[in-house]
Amino acid sequence: MQKHEKKIIRSEQGDAECIHIQHESGLTIYIMEMEGYHSSFALFGTKYGSINTRFRLKGEENYTEVPEGIAHYLEHKLFENEDCDAFEQYAKTGAMGNAYTSFDRTAYLFACSENFTDSLRILLSFVQNPYFTKETVDKEQGIIAQEIRMNDDDANWRVFFNMLKAMYHNHPVRIDIAGTVESIKQINAELLYKCYNTFYNLHNMVLSVAGNVKADEVLAVCDELLKPCEDQGLEQLYADEPDDIVKPYVEDTLPVGKPIFNLGFKLKPQTGKELVRSELIATSVLDVLLGSGSPFYQKLLEEGLINSEFDTDAPFTGDGYFVLSCGGETEKPEEVRDRIIAEIERAKKEGLDKEAFERSKRVHYGDIIRSLNSVEGNASMMLNAYMAGLQPFSTVEALATITYEDAQKFLCEEIDTAKAVLSVIHS
Amino acid sequence: MNLKETTITLGEGMELHTIFEPKFKTNTIRVMLLVPVIPEKNSAYSLAISLLTESNRKYPDNASMTIKLDNMYSANLGSSMSLNGRVMQLSISGGTIANRYALNGEDLLGELTELVLDCIFDPNVKDGAFVESEFKIEQKELLDAIQAEINQKRTYALIRARRTAFEGEPDAYPSYGTQENALQLTPESVYEAYQEMLKRAVVQIYLVTPEKDVTATVEQLKNAFTQIPDRKPEPLLFDCPSPLKKEVSEIIEPMDVVQSKLVMAFKAEEIETYAFKMFSAMFGGLPVSMLFANVREKMSLCYYCASRTLYGKNTLIVDSGVELANAQKTREAILEQLELMKKGEFPDELLENAKTAMVGALHGIGDTPSSCISECYERFFTKDNSDVEGRVQKYLALTKEDIVKVANALKLDTVYLMKQEEGEADAEA
The missing domain is CATH 3.30.830.10 (Metalloenzyme, LuxS/M16 peptidase-like)
Structure with a gap:
């Protein structure tokens, strides 16, 4: 007996199909079973990136404003829980784990050719179990500061962000994804929890897996590990952006x-x-x-x-x-x-x-x-x-x-x- | 996963490998011309190989070539050159979507094969020289690429470290050569170099395809390549350990950047390949490696601190991006981690985890056309005929002693520091 309705989405032109499941926890799940492939790839993503700096939840009167670069900082810190970090766990299954933060999303991913369900368990577990303390948050400052410095020396990165700054007056797309060495100093455990609890709600997230996977196995792990949550009525606020540019x-x-x-x-x-x-x-x-x-x-x-x-x-x-x-x-x-x-x-x-x-x-x-x-x-x-x-x-x-x-x-x-x-x- | 591969010998130093893989939605052809490195010829060979895919006699400029590729549903065609030991690897690659996706029943594999062969055997040549207008554009491209070496700071630092570590060896310089050599080239000299390359080169051809019947393509490739006159393929030296310097070379290069780059090269006289790769994964290749776990995670010194092996050179490269004030501390931390490896003071779990990662990576081979080609090519240049499962067993058989032996064989040879200009008072390399 299947708990969830599986909807098949097919593309005739692309000669491919995938399965869509709206999980009872609130999570949207897409699965593509790819015959003949040995490896698998999983992405667990949230609609939360560097531009989401002002927000409020249903019932809240005031908008919360958070420091630049916090989504990216949160991504770094989520890999670490109280006992050990996700990389140590992936090391046991052989999966190569990673994550990225862009302007409008954060995604946690792994690639593997063996032990897929064990690696999926790791992914779903650590992303749903944040653990932030003053010590662990402070420790990351040096690492992220060096990531920012590395990008500052990257001519292609700089030329693009300078263009965005000269184009957008107020929209947060003009800020660097990782923030600045100064802005990340304002980030603390409390702010990270605030952002986590706002954006890492399963109603705001997707699980996408493809390759050597079986939908029923993916769903069994999801049923076991996903923590049902309420849709919190997230509202975002972007400052008014004029149509024109800042400078040519x-x-x-x-x-x-x-x-x-x-x-x-x-x-x-x-x-x-x-x-x-x-x-x-x-x-x-x-x-x-x-x-x-x-x-x-x-x-x-x-x-x-x-x-x-x-x-x-x-x-x-x-x-x-x-x-x-x-x-x-x-x-x-x-x-x-x-x-x-x-x-x-x-x-x-x-x-x-x-x-x-x-x-x-x-x-x-x-x-x-x-x-x-x-x-x-x-x-x-x-x-x-x-x-x-x-x-x-x-x-x-x-x-x-x-x-x-x-x-x-x-x-x-x-x-x-x-x-x-x-x-x-x-x- | 073992590949469904068949190999045909077309002549001396010339093989065609066909890899049939029904799951792919694309066809890929790669022709590799392999010649011993002669540094003063790097620019000419690079320019020749890049000219081949920009135009040919049928599509005599970049615009008509682009239109042809676009009409083939965004087919790709390109060239590349790289060094592997003392071998210059010059490749021409082309790819299309599989015939079953052609909207008007076109034979896209047939068109691709013809296009690749025309590029190699009917290049854009007039009176024994590449056509001048196309030559000028590509020469400028090459000069720009040499000039742009500095744009990517991490890559630039690695190139500079390599240049010092392998000083006096033919493979010390990048495959595209020097500005000086590139400026001296002419349409005639580059065409002459190309003719010479066809005669000198060992040729490896790869076809990765989901098409059931590729008889016609195989015949086309066979006919074309067996007709190259006066072939005298030269012996290739992939395995050429770099001698250790008597004293560590220290290079400091000031630059107007906000992050310093530290690169350290270690060399060994003798080293076992499987153990060396496993050592590198454990030392600085994995997110649980000694360098990642300690220099980045525990000490928060950097965003990246990674190691890689250079096949055939018995060389391990470690690189990191750091604050200038932390450069010395990072260097010491890297050496300290190596000392621990030498004494066998690493968790047993790390070796087990590295084995799991290596085996996982091997089992993922065959899921992309490029991994199929890399797998076949690696077997060729390492002369290791083990199939994937055979290699899995070799990795699994490695012991802690094997890893300790690698660590003890490695000696520091070169340290390069790109020094950021601010905070110069703290500079120490």
Whole structure:
């Protein structure tokens, strides 16, 4: 007798399917059983990242404001419980455990080829059992400070964050995921518990597993270990963000071979299915205009203005932000910016290349099929779908619906070259 | 998991390995050209191999090549070069989605095979030289890449440490060579170097595919590669232990950064490969390793402090990102952990955990096309024909004494410190 209804979600185009379970504990579970694979990958994620710095629960009058970098700090500290840390436990099962914190999520993961259910037990147990004391919290300061320093010396990281700071006035996407050496000094055990109890509620979380797994075995471990909880009615508050940018140009210095740059455009934020469509369309638009198959790219390459490091980025999107960007190395960043802006304006008037647009759809399709090849790719795809409030395989379905007209409309109505920010790092 | 692999010898120093794996949704071809390292030729070989995949005679510029790849549902095509012992590994790789996903019934594997072969055998050449316009672009790419070495500080520190640790050896420098050599190249000299490479190289070809019938592809590859004239593949030296310096080399490089980088190279005269890899996992490879558990977790000195082995060089590299004020303390802590390993003062559990991790990693082989290729290639260059289960048994048979023996064989050879500019008064390396 099954306790939970298993819903099969199938993608004909991707020739793949997964199982969706809404667990009685409140947790959303996605499982993809992949025949012939020996390894497995599991992700246990929460909708909690660096941007979630102001929040309140149902019944609370005031919003709580927490220091920058606390989600990332919490991720580090959750690995440690009273007796031993999760890494020591994983070491016994042979799983490789890790975790990451981004702008809008934190995910704990492991990869293994043996002892999957034992490793899943470890994952579900330590993420649900926080243990923070003054000593353990203080001990992490030095480690995270060095992680921050390492990122401060990373030119690609710096050029991107400088761009976000010059683009967003108030939205917390402008702050570094790990915070600053100063902000993390304000973090203590009490604040960590406050954030944990707010965001690590199973109603705000997902478990995504793929590979050499059996759904019934996964569910048996979930039934045993998940602690049912009430939906607390979490509310987030982001400061009002004006439509315009802070400043169009920002520069910084760091030892680099030649100047590196990011050029970003601030777009209107979107959510749900519209966001998936917009991401696909935006990727196509950038690829048609600036991708390595475009006449524009070839011209700049021949002129020596860019090299093959130049690339368009995947749309950077989330709750309250949407950025389209590209970047690379050049001796003349401002000239590259001006040329890109002129190319966008030209295409608005003359129209995008239709053949190139159709080609970009084939590229999307091939990329999606390719991503379904790996256990990690599939587990991440299902987690991403949950985080975006969508079903797995939504992207491949949305792809079939986008048209040339959609792309032209998006270019003309959504990409405003007056909201461009150029960020440069030079020696 | 053992691979479903068949190997055909195409000629002297030339093999084709076909790995059939129905679960994959993609086809992958990799051609590896392996030549002994001659440092002054690194730039020419690097430039040649990168030119091959940017264009060919049928797709004579990067734009037409990109369009072709896009039309093949985002097929990928690329080149890479790296060093392994005294061997320069030059690779051309291509991949597509499997034929069953082609929306209009295209034979994507056939197209991919033709494309890869055209890149190798019908390059973008005119009058005995690479076409000048494409050459110029790629030469600039190479120069930019050499210049950009400094962008990634951790990698840069490792390159600098390697340069000192292996000073005087042919593999001391990065595979892409030097700015000086790259500037002297011409379309003619690079084409000549390419012709020479085809003759000198040992060739290993890999096809990883879910297609049931690959007879045509195998024939295409076989026909093309057996027609290279005047082949004289040269012997390869993967195993070339680096001699220990009489005195430890200390390099301090000041740089305008906010975190210092410490790299330490240890060398051994003789070392057993399985025990060496297991030692590195226990010392600084795993999150429960001596360095992670003590230097990072207990002492909170750094975010990363990791070790890795360099195959064939009998060399262990340890690297860490630290505050300048803690550089000396970190160095001492690393040496202290090594001393403990030498005395066998590590938990028995650590060896058991490392064995579990090694066995787990081996059992995951075969779940990605690249792991299938790496597995086959590793068997080739190590001349170790053990299959996965055979290697599992070798790891499981290792004892504490084997690990202690490795620890005692390792001697400090080189210390590199990228020194942040602030707090210079505390500088000690």
